[in-house]
Every structure is written in C-alpha cells, then in structure tokens.
Amino acid sequence: MTMLTVLYKWWSRSIRWKLVGVFVIISVIPMLIATKFATQVVSTTFEDNVEAWLFQTSHFFVANILDQRRETASIADVLAENGSLTALVTGQSREMPPAVSHMINALGYDLLLISDNEGKIVFSSKPATNITSVPFGEGQKLYLDVIDGTPTLMAAGSSTFDYQGQRYHVLIGTLVDQSFVANMGALSSLTVRLYYKVNGQFTQVYASNEQAAVALPAATLAEVASNAADEYTSADIGGEDASIGIYAPIRDGNNLIGVLFCGLSSESGIADWVTSKNLFIAIFAFGMLLSLGAGLIMSRLLTSPVIRLAEGVNAIAKGDFTQRVPTRRHDELGQLSVAFNSMAQQLEGLRKMEAKLRRRERMTTLGEVAAGLAHEVRNPLGIIKTSAELLQNSANLTEVETRRLGYVIDEVRRIDQLIRDFLAFARPPQRMTELAPVDLVDRVLGSCQSEIEHQQVLVNVEDESGGARIHVDRDQMIQACLNLVLNALQAMEGTPELATPPGLAVRPRLDIRIATEGDEVHFIFADNGPGIPPTLIDRIFDPFVTTKDSGTGLGLARVFAVAEGHGGWIEARNAVHGGAIFELVIPASQRRAGDVPNDPAR
Known part of the structure; x- marks a missing residue:
C-alpha cells in the first residue's frame, strides 16, 4: 500500500483533513497572481467610473444654475403682473411689501432690483451698482456682480411692467455662492469650483467649500480649451485636497467662457483609499475570504449529517420513532448514522410492542367480560325471548300489543348477537x-x-x-x-x-x-x-x-x-x-x- 493510498484513506475518513484539502486547493500563490491582475483592472475601472460620475455632477451643477434662472424669471413675471411692486416705483415705500418680502425670503433669493427704461435703479433690496449681463452656455445668460472686490455670478431672471406710461424692469436673482446648492454643500467629500472669464482672465467665482481660491493651471486651461463641450480633462491632483477630479468646459458657441472643476476629496475615505496597494490587499483578502467560504461550504456538507442526526434525535424525543437518516458515507458520521438508525428501529419496535401489549391486555379483559356476559346475560335473555314469543302467539292480543312484543323480541335478538360478537374475542382458533x-x-x-x-x-x-x-x-x-x-x-x-x-x-x-x-x-x-x-x-x-x-x-x-x-x-x-x-x-x-x-x- 503506497503512501498516497494511506493519505487518501486518512483524508476520506476525516472531516478535519477534508477542510485542510480545501484550503490547499485554494492556495495562496494562485491568489497572489490573480490579485495582481485584478488590482490593475479594478483601479482603472474605478477611476474611470468616478470621473464619469464627476462629469455628470458638473452637468447637474450647470443645469441647477439655469433652472434657478428660469425660476426667478417666472417669479419676476408674477410680481410684475399682480402689481405688488407699484408702491416701490412710486416711492410711497422704501421697503418691500410684506407679501413680496416673505416670498423672496422663503425662496432664498438674494436680490430684488427695479430699474426704469433708462437703466436708473428705482429700488434695490441690496446695494448693486456693477451688475452686468454675461453669457453662460448656448443662448443662456447670467449676471455678474462684484461684491467686496470679488466677482460673483448671479442666476437671475427679469420681467417688465408699465406704470403711468413708464416701463420698468424687474430683476430677481440668487447669488451662486456656497449656499446656492444646499445638497452639494452637504457633500463634504465633493469639491466644486467654477472659473469664469472676467476681463480676459479665468477667475474663481464659486467654490463649494471655504478654502482659499485655487488658480486654474495654465496647462489644464489649454487642454480644456481644446476639448469639445461633451469632453472633460482628468485632473492631475498632485498635492491638492482631492484624489480624483475632472475639468469640464463651459462654452458659448466656440468661445470658452468658463471651466468647472469637480473633485472627490480624500476626506471621503473612499477615493483616497482606492490605491493600487490598498486594492491589492483588499482583493487578496477577498480571495482568502472566498477560500474560507469554500471551507464553510465544505464544512456544511460535512456537518449536514450531524444536523440530520440532531433532527432525528429531536423527533424521537417527541415520540416519532420512524425517523431514519441516510447512510451514504463511510467515515465517522456514516458509522454514527448507522448506529442511530439501529437505535431508532429498536425503539420503534419497543413502542409497537408496548402498544400491542396494552391492546392485548384490553382484549383479554374484554374476553373475560364476554365470558361473564355469556353466563349471566344470555340465559335470562333466552327466557325473555321465549316468553315474548309465546305471548306473541296468543290469540287475545291486540295489534298494538303484538307489535310491541315484536320490538322486544328483535331487541333481545340484537343483544344476543352482540354477546356472540363479544364471545368471539375469547374464542381460540x-x-x-x-x-x-x-x-x-x-x-x-x-x-x-x-x-x-x-x-x-x-x-x-x-x-x-x-x-x-x-x-x-x-x-x-x-x-x-x-x-x-x-x-x-x-x-x-x-x-x-x-x-x-x-x-x-x-x-x-x-x-x-x-x-x-x-x-x-x-x-x-x-x-x-x-x-x-x-x-x-x-x-x-x-x-x-x-x-x-x-x-x-x-x-x-x-x-x-x-x-x-x-x-x-x-x-x-x-x-x-x-x-x-x-x-x-x-x-x-x-x-x-x-x-x-x-x-x-x-
């Protein structure tokens, strides 16, 4: 008998060595090789997907600005039509009417401005002297205001109304600042910066966090300028506060008027974690978990007979002695299953024997009762039956009396037959x-x-x-x-x-x-x-x-x-x-x- 044969028999008869065999099959060296290739694929795929998501986020940010502009235009139309602004034009009041003020504050708008047809400001809720209209995308316009020396974009909509032969212009807007997109501010891991071309220079006009302004790299600007509107440039983050980022262009026709940066900050704990080293460790650990899972599956296959044995024992404890377990194995569990089935068969036989002994005892008692009935009851019944038949044959009985005697005779016969059936229990073959x-x-x-x-x-x-x-x-x-x-x-x-x-x-x-x-x-x-x-x-x-x-x-x-x-x-x-x-x-x-x-x- 060779050593391999001995080892195989040892392995086939032991649950412990079956588990060891599983872990040997799923070895460490093949897992290391597979992990190396998987790390490269996952790292590249992850970065591509994150950049695509950031590009979609840039579209969402621009769309949100344009939606805000359309909304303010609708509100301006409503206020111009219902006459709510008349008091501000006539000079009767320097404060917004309560209804208008409540609406402006509730909707989060920053400015309500009314000017006449010559551009003279009649009323302004905030100081605004340098507001100019600037392009923002295909056929879209925003307003640029300089606040404390800092250029700031404003999503604003305008409308007109006439009063006493004079035309007035209404402008309602909200500043594109940190409070502009509330849900973006809640995403601390997401960094958004908007660069707009002011006086020929691309200046940062918006940032989603309170960090110091970051200049737009010249090399990046040149690359973005060469991209189409539906293309983006991957950011070379270097030492910045984001692990992955992209630059998306904002064009007015063929002119580049702005650049939008979206980056996933390392503070998220996800983007910064997804490095080649970390991915290698994670994938290797995952592979080892798969090995452990295979071991668990194998152990499940091995312990299922034990579970069936436990279920069989519980069933027997509840009185079900018909339980049997499969005996397809030849190891220790197979021997235990054979022993359990033998025990269950013996217990089932003992239970049947006990039930039959009890039934036999009842039948013996019934036979004794039948013998007593035969002696004590059948003789008086015979006398009653004979007397009733003699009376029934008498010529002096009425029809009712004859019928009643017939009932007595029939019942006596039925009782006699019942006693005969009882006697059959005590009658030997x-x-x-x-x-x-x-x-x-x-x-x-x-x-x-x-x-x-x-x-x-x-x-x-x-x-x-x-x-x-x-x-x-x-x-x-x-x-x-x-x-x-x-x-x-x-x-x-x-x-x-x-x-x-x-x-x-x-x-x-x-x-x-x-x-x-x-x-x-x-x-x-x-x-x-x-x-x-x-x-x-x-x-x-x-x-x-x-x-x-x-x-x-x-x-x-x-x-x-x-x-x-x-x-x-x-x-x-x-x-x-x-x-x-x-x-x-x-x-x-x-x-x-x-x-x-x-x-x-x-």
Missing part, C-alpha cells in the same frame, strides 16, 4: 387447516363480488407468496379478511372519483398484495379512500372505535383478535398519497412450533 393465502383472498372477494361491482371498484390482487401456505382457522381468517375488504369498500363508498396522487383522477381502487418475509405471510389491503383520521389511528383496533355513522366498532377489533389468536399481528397506517393500508401478518405453516413471528415490535 378451532378446526385448524392448511391452505394457500391466495385461495383465502379469492374466497373473500367472491363473497363480496356483488358489492364490488355495484361500487365499480377496481380490485387488483398480487400474489408474491411464492407458494407459501398458512395453518389457520379457515372460518376466522375468512371473517377477518372479509372485515378488512368491507371496511375498504365502505370507506370508498360515495366517492366515484378519487385523486391519488394529487391531480390524477382515478376510480376507487383496492390493492391486495400477498407477500412473504422470513417465515411470515403478509396480507396488505390498500385502498384510495379518505384514509384513517389521525386521532383514531392509534385506537383503530379498540372495541367500539369506528369511523362510520352506524356500526358497533367491533369489526377491526375482531380482526385484531384473530391475528393475535394465530400468533400474528396487524398494523394500520395511511398511504402517502391518501387512502388506508392494513397489513395482516400470519405465521407460515412451515414455521417450527414455538417460533416467534418476525415482527420488529415483538
């Missing part, structure tokens, strides 16, 4: 004879052939007894099997179409199979009726227990007594797809005297 099991079944089916044809029941008999014979009381066995067949027919009565399995409509069906197991003969009666109610299945062979509206409930109890009297046993269960199964087991005739039936519960 008599007139033993040897016969073939299939002949017994044929005799029973012949007795109830008319009922089978009436209900259109499909009967199927399978003889797998292999020529075995049984040594039984022929009359008692016929009666027992007849009770089982009649019970099946009555269960399927009134149900011409049954579903078994679900979705397939079939006729009422009774399957009778005769098989041998060891030195026993098994009679298995299976129907596709409604089955046995779960609340009755453990008591189905007890006297007076029945699922029918009428009946004494002694039929199946009599079958149990016959099986016990012949040294056999009977079991009832429900089929998987519906219907009931009764299995009657009788010793084969070749069994040696004194042998015990091969019932796992005995």
